[in-house]
Amino acid sequence: MAESILFVVEGVNPEKHVLSSIGKQFFENKLIQVAYETEVYQLGKLLSADPYLDLFEVLKERSEKNRQLLEEFNRDDFSQIYLFFDYDGQAANASDTALDAMLVHFANETESESYT
Amino acid sequence: MLCKFEVKNFKNFGEPFVFDLLSTKNYEFNPECVQNGVVANSIIYGPNACGKTNLGHAVFDIRTHLTDDKITEHYETDYLHAAQREGSAKFVYTFQFGEDEVEYAYEKASVRKLLSEVLKINGKTVISLDRREGSVAEFDLDGTETLNRDLGSGLGDENSPLSAVKYVANSTVLTATPENSVFRKFVAFVKNMEHFTTETARAVQAAAGTVADIILGGGRKLAGFETFLHQAGVACSLSVVEVSGEKQIAFDFGDSQLDFVTNASTGTLSLTAQYIQLITLRLQCDFSARSETNGVEVVGDARKQAEDMGWFPRVRPFLFIDEFDAFYHHAAARYMVETLKKLDCQSILTTHNTSIMSNDLLRPDCYFIMSATDIKPAYAFTDKELRKAHNIEKMYRAGVFNG
Structure with missing residues (x-):
């Protein structure tokens, strides 16, 4: 299978033009796009609670469409x-600390080490 | 299927060691890996020298006195645990055939010297003999009434007495009762269990001349073998050449050919050995075995009927492969597990390769973690409810399953 790249977006109606431009400009690979359908803080909370979850499987079990x-x-x-x-920033569970942790955790697109 | 195995005082297993293959987990993924609550496809991990190879020998001890196999060196020397040389080794096997359960317990002073045997079907003792108390066996199966119960004279010598179970299996006219049918299934299962060790692989590699005969035997096509290698990640083109009138497999480079066996890599030869093993699995169950009923080889309709009854399994019912992927690329190892999942065969593999520890392939109740004192499924090491999204390889490497 040719190398594939996964784009994860927040909503089911993302900024299609922006994403397609990024895809065209930076990637020649097959792009698959899925939606998490909740704000990023929920994702951070889930992954920090259990460091052994695979992001890919979490996305896959998120919705029937995924x-x-x-x-x-x-x-x-x-x-x-x-x-x-x-x-x-207006979300009820918004937290810059949590966001910082996520920025560290998700700093490498090719691997997802244990979430700490 | 084998659902539980216990051993004591054999090789490194000084204390009782229990390998429980029953699972009560209801994972929704890879359901085919567990059948009727028994783990059908398992992979064992554990540090070097924890006893994985000896576990294989222990499980196959049953064949040393119930079949006519040649007893290998592993059993001939240092049979009992080093600290308990005067005692006896104890084995208890529990099998499940549909709704029926067979328990076979025995003790031995050495690989050839049986001390006692008890066979139970659905909790009822049907064959028993304790040679420390005498040589008269108890049989309670329809058809055994006329059988000579004294196994003392002329039936094996003092140091390698005949097994009472083997005696009944080989000589009795068992009537067609449900209980006797379960007994036949048990005998057929044991007769067709297959143990694949690194020695077996080496033996296949050594038998260079016969590789082509086996792979191309029975009308099989070279393309089947070629496809197998391709799917396991070995890109090569093969052809058949004749050398001194004998067919040999060769790497095909268009204008020139290179002999396959002498030029294939260690990994490719290991895969070849496994391919031959899979052919064996599919086709070579012990059909030559004589019928338990009258000593006549079963053919035609009778054989089909026996197959339908489960007395003669079509494929090997049980396979234990030690260090199965020692020379494999991770993709080849994965392919082998996928292949075994499709066969109607209970398989137990040992390995150190954690790349095949994944919920994509099997489930947390199929991956067993072994130490010198016990063996447990991965899920038993954590209170966390494991689900498909868990990366169990990462958990294993991080020490979550260290007990």
Whole structure:
């Protein structure tokens, strides 16, 4: 299978033009895009609570649509994963500390080490 | 299927060691790996020298007195645990055949010297003999009434007495009762269990001349073997050449050919040995075995009927491969596990390769972690409810399953 890259966006209706431009400008690989459908702080909370969860599988079990989109892939198939989320400073669980932790954790697109 | 195995005072297992293959977990992924609550595909991890190889020998001890196998050196020397040389080794096997359960317990002073045997079907003792108390066995299966119960004279010598279970299996006219059918399934299962060790792989590699005969035997096509290698990640083109009138497999480079066996890499030869093993699995169950009923080889309709009854499994019912992927690329190892999952065969593999420790392949109740004192499924080491999203390889490497 050719190298595939996973884009994770927040909403089901993302900024399509921006994402497609990024894809065209920076990547020649097959791009798969899935939505997490909740703000980034929820994702951070889930992954920090259990450091042994695979982000890929978390996304896959998130919705039936994601399950279908990722049907033919397994957790080792994506060489790079990029997250596109809003800052959402107004969210009830917004936290700059949590965001800092996520920025450290998600600093490398090719690996996701234990979340600490 | 084997659902539980206990051993004591054999090799490194000085204390009782229990390998429990029953699972009560209801994971929704990879359901085919557990059948009727028994783990059908398992992989054992554990540090060097914890006893993984000896566990294989222990499980296959049953064949040393129930079949006519040649007894290998592993059993002939240092059979009992080093600290308990005067005692006896104890084995208890529990099998499940559909709804029926068979328990076979025995004690031995050495690989050849059986001291006692008890066989139970659904909790009822059907065969028992304790040679420390005498040589008269107890049988309670329909058809055994006329059988000579004294196994003392002329049936094996003092140092390698005949097994009472083998005696009944080989000589009795068992009537067609549900209980006797379970007994036959048990005998057929043991007769067809297959142990694949690194010695077996080496033996296949040494038998260079016969590789082509086996791979191309029975009308099999070279393309099947070629496809197997391709799927395991070995890119090569093969052809058949004749050398001194004998067929040999060669790497095909268009204008020239290179002999396969002498030029294949260690990994490719290891895969070849495994391919031959898979052919064996699919096709070579012990059909030559005589029928338990009348000593006549079972053929035609009778054989089909026996197969339908489960007395003669179509494929090897049980396979234990030690260090199965020692020379494999991780993709080849994964492919082998996927292949075994598709076979109607209970498989137990040992390995150090953590890249195949994944919920994509098996489940947390199929990966066993072994130490010198016990063996438990991965999920038993954590209170966390494991689900498919968990990266169990990462958990293992981080020490979560260290007990």
